[in-house]
Amino acid sequence: MKTPISTSSLKEKINGKIILPNDDAYDDARSIYNAMIDKRPALIVKCKNKKDVQAAVDFARTERIEVSVRGGGHNGAGLALVDGGLVIDLSLMKDIKIDPENRTAVVQAGCLLKEVDNATHEYGLALPGGIIGTTGVSGLTLGGGIGYLSRKGGLTVDRLIEAEVVLASGEIVTASKNSDPDLFWAIRGGGGNFGVVTSFTFNLLPIKxxxxxxxxxxxxxxxxxxxxxxxxxxxxxxxxxxxxxxxxxxxxxxxxxxxxxxxxxxxxxxxxxxxxxxxxxxxxxxxxxxxxxxxxxxxxxxxxxxxxxxxxxxxxxxxxxxxxxxxxxxxxxxxxxxxxxxxxxxxxxxxxxxxxxxxxxxxxxxxxxxxxxxxxxxxxxxxxxxxxxxxxxxxxxxxxxxxxxxxxxxxxxxxxMMEEGESRIKASYGDNYGRLKKVKAKYDPNNFFHINQNIKPA
Ligand SMILES: Cc1cc2nc3c(=O)[nH]c(=O)nc-3n(C[C@H](O)[C@H](O)[C@H](O)COP(=O)(O)OP(=O)(O)OC[C@H]3O[C@@H](n4cnc5c(N)ncnc54)[C@H](O)[C@@H]3O)c2cc1C
Known part of the structure; x- marks a missing residue:
């Protein structure tokens, strides 16, 4: 992969910020929760909205740059970052909308669990999540989401009603039971393999x-x-x-x-x-x-x-x-x-x-x-x-x-998991692995999103 020669075409299209290796903010922007990981991306795009994410995906695809996606930056294996590539950083996307009557929350992809907990708690509601408040909602949800409310309300993905996803093609879709159902099935546990989720709509539990x-x-x-x-x-x-x-x-x-x-x-x-x-x-x-x-x-x-x-x-x-x-x-x-x-x-x-x-x-x-x-x-x-x-x-x-x-x-x-190879990933998905590979082939045939627990297209 080559380093991008110019980011000016991307800069024109986004509301967020581009951070490059010579910028003062670079070291801070590339640091993640696990200090064992030390990766040096070529650029970090701090996105403010789904259009920014779409522009970053289009830019990386056209310039043939490897891409990683950062939600809360908690992943143990450091999969939020990519050496020499482009990081789609969602940390500025923090909007949370609660509908107390229908017990739902629309959560933007840069939110941390504690931000969602505090917002839902005001209404006597709660989302099954994890046991540490600084974990990103995005990565946790896409991998499954295990925590104190799992026995009561299932995994975090079991509470997902729909998600807005920027695909490798740049197209933005809403995945739900009735719309792109294969994609909706795959993102409930299949991680960041299928696109960048920009917002999640969850069903909440009445717990204060x-x-x-x-x-x-x-x-x-x-x-x-x-x-x-x-x-x-x-x-x-x-x-x-x-x-x-x-x-x-x-x-x-x-x-x-x-x-x-x-x-x-x-x-x-x-x-x-x-x-x-x-x-x-x-x-x-x-x-x-x-x-x-x-x-x-x-x-x-x-x-x-x-x-x-x-x-x-x-x-x-x-x-x-x-x-x-x-x-x-x-x-x-x-x-x-x-x-x-x-x-x-x-x-x-x-x-x-x-x-x-x-x-x-x-x-x-x-x-x-x-x-x-x-x-x-x-x-x-x-x-x-x-x-x-x-x-x-x-x-x-x-x-x-x-x-x-x-x-x-x-x-x-x-x-x-750390990066433990394909056989571990296959074992983790069991009988669902074959279907995941087919959905990957449909939505990301060139494996554009591969800095994750990667499922290769069938
Ligand atoms: C201290 C600690 C406690 C934890 N406790 C729990 C727990 O109780 N329960 C639990 O289930 N897990 C727990 N985890 C694990 C956690 O679920 C993972 O680390 C998860 O990857 C964190 O999500 P993140 O958004 O912070 O990750 P990041 O590091 O930002 O991203 C990880 C990966 O997720 C993908 N990704 C992130 N956001 C998006 C997005 N919007 N669209 C597409 N792909 C995306 C990318 O592939 C990226 O490579 C814990 C982790 C830590 C460090």
Whole structure:
């Protein structure tokens, strides 16, 4: 790919900004959440609207420049950026329109989860999203979207009504069940393979406050705790959600001093049923152990979604691995404890995110997101603010992943993957992979959008 000789033709067409390597703003504009990634695009186009996106797509196609798309810049593999290419940066596109009567939100593609959470909360509504408020709505949604409300309301893509998409041809279409239905099917889990989504229309849940927060148990209780967790969530209503974690307790407020820097296991709960029933629901949970820390109580939904934002600021080293898990066998539990007891840094962790409940209401072929029969999406992240620890956290993460592989259901949630090759992507989409390749051939036959978990055209 050649570097563009002149950007003047693009400049004339857009309302946003073009940032080039010699500009003061360049380093800031090319930095993303994961500081392990260091890519140098030839130009970054900060788009203000769909016409800007269309102009950037047309320019890159005509000039034969590689393109990446940046929503919130959170992707672990750094797929928001492209070396020597053009970044379509959506971060200035922040409009959110709520229709409280119909419980819908039209969200522009540059929004972060916390911006959507705060906007919907004002109306007593919520969108199932992720567990960190600074994550981009765009990338999270297109890959699926797993979070505290998954058991109650499904994946983020399960709440999608329609999306406005700029295709590789430059054409702008609205994808929904009735309009470009193949495209609508594919973008619900197929990632950024099919075009640049400029806005999403979501159906929201009537949720304002939740009974939620973390509970910890000592590592010696980990085997029993995982068994207990497995059983209680298996039989629970969709109102109860909890992700299991191995972690090191942060050495500071609000955690009690005797727990600081201790390696523990825990569950972060989110109960969305009637508040007057919450104590009763949590009675058996509180009786187990008992927990060595219990921060569970009634809080506004955005407080839960933002609870860990300060702990995980932008600019740390991140290495990711993931699995889909159907069953927590005794051997799988032992292997989790082996690696979970050996966490190399305070920020490194593993989470088992439930993907049962309402996620299973959809059939595997109903959306591109195929895994409608697994119970958990496990993520293992090696994280450190210190670049010197990059190798240590990477090695721990890879070893943990290898240890769990025999108990995995094959593949992983694409949004939790690094660049791991075509066979991993294929395994993640299972029986939907063939149809995804056909839809790719229809909407992007030349694989113009390939800086992503790439699905090659059939
Ligand atoms: C700290 C942290 C916590 C997370 N927690 C969760 C969680 O709880 N649940 C969950 O499901 N995921 C979670 N994730 C993973 C997250 O879903 C992915 O990192 C996702 O890619 C982030 O979206 P983004 O817009 O910020 O990504 P970006 O890095 O901006 O983009 C990632 C990729 O998405 C595509 N893309 C982005 N926007 C568009 C668009 N508008 N049109 C077309 N393609 C686009 C592009 O292919 C791009 O390569 C978390 C990530 C981090 C770092």
């Amino acid at each position: 406050n939740v009974y939620a927060g973390p509970m910890f148990w000592p590592l010696e209780k980990a085997h029993e705790a995982m068994k207990f967790y497995d059983q209680i969530t298996k039989n629970a209503s969709n109102d109860l959600y909890g992700f299991f974690a191995f972690l090191i307790v942060p050495p500071g407020d609000p955690f009690p001093e005797h727990l600081h820097s201790k390696n523990v296991c825990g569950i972060v709960w989110c109960y969305t049923g009637p508040m007057e029933k919450a104590e009763e629901v949590f009675k058996p949970i509180r009786e187990f152990g008992p927990p060595i820390l219990d921060f569970v109580g009634e809080i506004p939904m955005p407080d839960l979604n933002g609870m860990f934002d300060e702990l995980y600021p932008s600019g740390m080293q991140w290495y990711w691995r993931a699995h889909f898990i159907k069953e927590l066998t005794d051997d799988a539990i032992s292997e989790n404890i082996r690696h979970g007891s050996n966490i190399p840094t305070m920020h490194s962790t593993t989470h088992l995110y439930p993907i049962d409940g309402a996620v299973h209401d959809m059939k595997p072929g109903e959306t591109a997101w195929a895994k409608r029969d697994a119970r958990w999406s496990q993520v293992i992240v090696g994280v450190s603010p210190d670049p010197e620890n990059a190798d240590t956290v990477t090695t721990w993460c890879k070893n943990y992943y290898d240890g769990i592989t025999p108990y995995s259901d094959g593949g992983a949630y694409v949004n939790f």
